Amino acid sequence: MATPRQQQIIAFIKQKNQTSAKEIIGFLGITEPAVFRHLKILVKNGELFKVGTTPKVKYFCKLNMEGKTKLEQQFFSWAQTGDQKFSSGDYLCSTRDVFQARQEKLLVTLKPLVSENLLYLLVGAVGEIGNNSFDHNLGNWRDTAGVLFASDTNAREIILSDRGQGVLSTIRRVRPNTKDNAEALHTAFTEIISGRAPEQRGNGLKYTKKIVEDNNLYLEFYSGDAVVKISGQSFTIEKSEINIPGTLVIIKF
Amino acid sequence: MRIELKKFGTVLTSRPAGKEAYLSARAYLLPKDKNEPVEIDFSGVQVLSPSWADEFITPIKNEFGKNLILLPSDNSSVKASLEMLEEQHK
Numbered sequence: 001m002a003t004p005r006q007q008q009i010i011a012f013i014k015q016k017n018q019t020s021a022k023e024i025i026g027f028l029g030i031t032e033p034a035v036f037r038h039l040k041i042l043v044k045n046g047e048l049f050k051v052g053t054t055p056k057v058k059y060f061c062k063l064n065m066e067g068k069t070k071l072e073q074q075f076f077s078w079a080q081t082g083d084q085k086f087s088s089g090d091y092l093c094s095t096r097d098v099f100q101a102r103q104e105k106l107l108v109t110l111k112p113l114v115s116e117n118l119l120y121l122l123v124g125a126v127g128e129i130g131n132n133s134f135d136h137n138l139g140n141w142r143d144t145a146g147v148l149f150a151s152d153t154n155a156r157e158i159i160l161s162d163r164g165q166g167v168l169s170t171i172r173r174v175r176p177n178t179k180d181n182a183e184a185l186h187t188a189f190t191e192i193i194s195g196r197a198p199e200q201r202g203n204g205l206k207y208t209k210k211i212v213e214d215n216n217l218y219l220e221f222y223s224g225d226a227v228v229k230i231s232g233q234s235f236t237i238e239k240s241e242i243n244i245p246g247t248l249v250i251i252k253f
Numbered sequence: 254m255r256i257e258l259k260k261f262g263t264v265l266t267s268r269p270a271g272k273e274a275y276l277s278a279r280a281y282l283l284p285k286d287k288n289e290p291v292e293i294d295f296s297g298v299q300v301l302s303p304s305w306a307d308e309f310i311t312p313i314k315n316e317f318g319k320n321l322i323l324l325p326s327d328n329s330s331v332k333a334s335l336e337m338l339e340e341q342h343k
Contacts, residue, residue, distance in 0.1 A: 096267055096269065100264065100266070100267065100270075103264055103266060103300075104264050107264065107299060107300070116329075117329035118329070120299055120300050120328060120329050120330040121329050121330050121333060123264065123266075123299075123300045123330070124266065124300045124301065124302045124330040124333070124334065127264070127266025127267065127300065127302045127304075128266065128302050128303070128304060131266060131267040131268065131302075131304060134267070135268060192340075192341050203303045203304070203307065203337050203338075203341050204302070204303065204304055206337065207302070207303045207333065207334070207337050210333070210337070211333065
């Protein structure tokens with residue numbers, strides 16, 4: 001059970017998404033040894049986890065992973081922290097060439113599970129999502145370059161994630177008045193607009209939305225503190241409890 | 254003249270790959286005479302994304318206009334991507 005002081009630390013980290021011990025010391029105004037003592041207990045109890053080595057240690061709140069598959073837990077943890085221990089070499093596509101090869105492998109993996117028509121559409125949508133990560137973040141990744149990409153044939157799902165700048169940052173390049181992540185996601189999924197203006201682009205997520213809707217699939221697209229959920233013809237944008245600095249996408253088929 | 258897209262690959266999804274394919278086609282395949290018909294053949298392509306199609310087909314459409322002929326395809330991703338492209342250029 002966390003003490004009131006420890007609860008204060010958890011609330012502070014939740015608000016910031018990630019933070020350093022120095023920021024916590026500044027916020028609480030108590031001694032450095034006392035803060036480290038609390039942090040050590042919270043990490044040991046599984047309330048927080050720390051990523052990095054001195055002097056670049058960051059603290060994160062443990063996510064609520066209830067109901068999530070093992071693969072989803074791994075992807076959410078990586079998307080939140082960028083910690084390399086979550087980015088297995090089998091899943092990380094550091095370059096477009098690797099991603100292309102794994103898309104071709106996905107065709108083989110999914111072939112026994114879905115109709116031929118759906119197979120080609122699904123791989124096309126995956127291609128749009130993964131290539132979007134490269135298009136918008138090349139040379140500008142937060143830390144790890146590339147896309148984490150995997151499929152789980154038992155759970156019938158495909159997951160992609162990146163440690164890029166997120167949709168809001170991309171959309172604000174062409175719509176500087178976009179107020180938050182939810183509005184940015186709405187724009188990205190419903191309007192033909194490109195974060196790489198004056199290039200004529202911006203149809204990938206509309207295409208993905210159409211495929212999910214037309215084929216009665218399910219999609220969750222996280223960026224920042226918002227999540228798009230498409231289930232059949234229902235399209236909603238909600239506030240997410242999980243803050244994803246880049247993007248994380250789950251497609252269930 | 255007829256361009257067989259499968260010669261560029263069977264999974265055509267990224268913008269850079271589409272752009273590179275267009276530049277190669279412009280240099281080695283497309284006729285110099287813009288009045289000559291150009292047919293694009295999708296047979297053998299498994300996956301076509303709207304991004305790849307946009308980088309490859311849009312500039313050819315701009316150059317050849319009505320002389321560009323997209324041959325019919327039964328592939329679901331080809332049909333969906335061409336529909337998306339058409340909507341984008343409305």
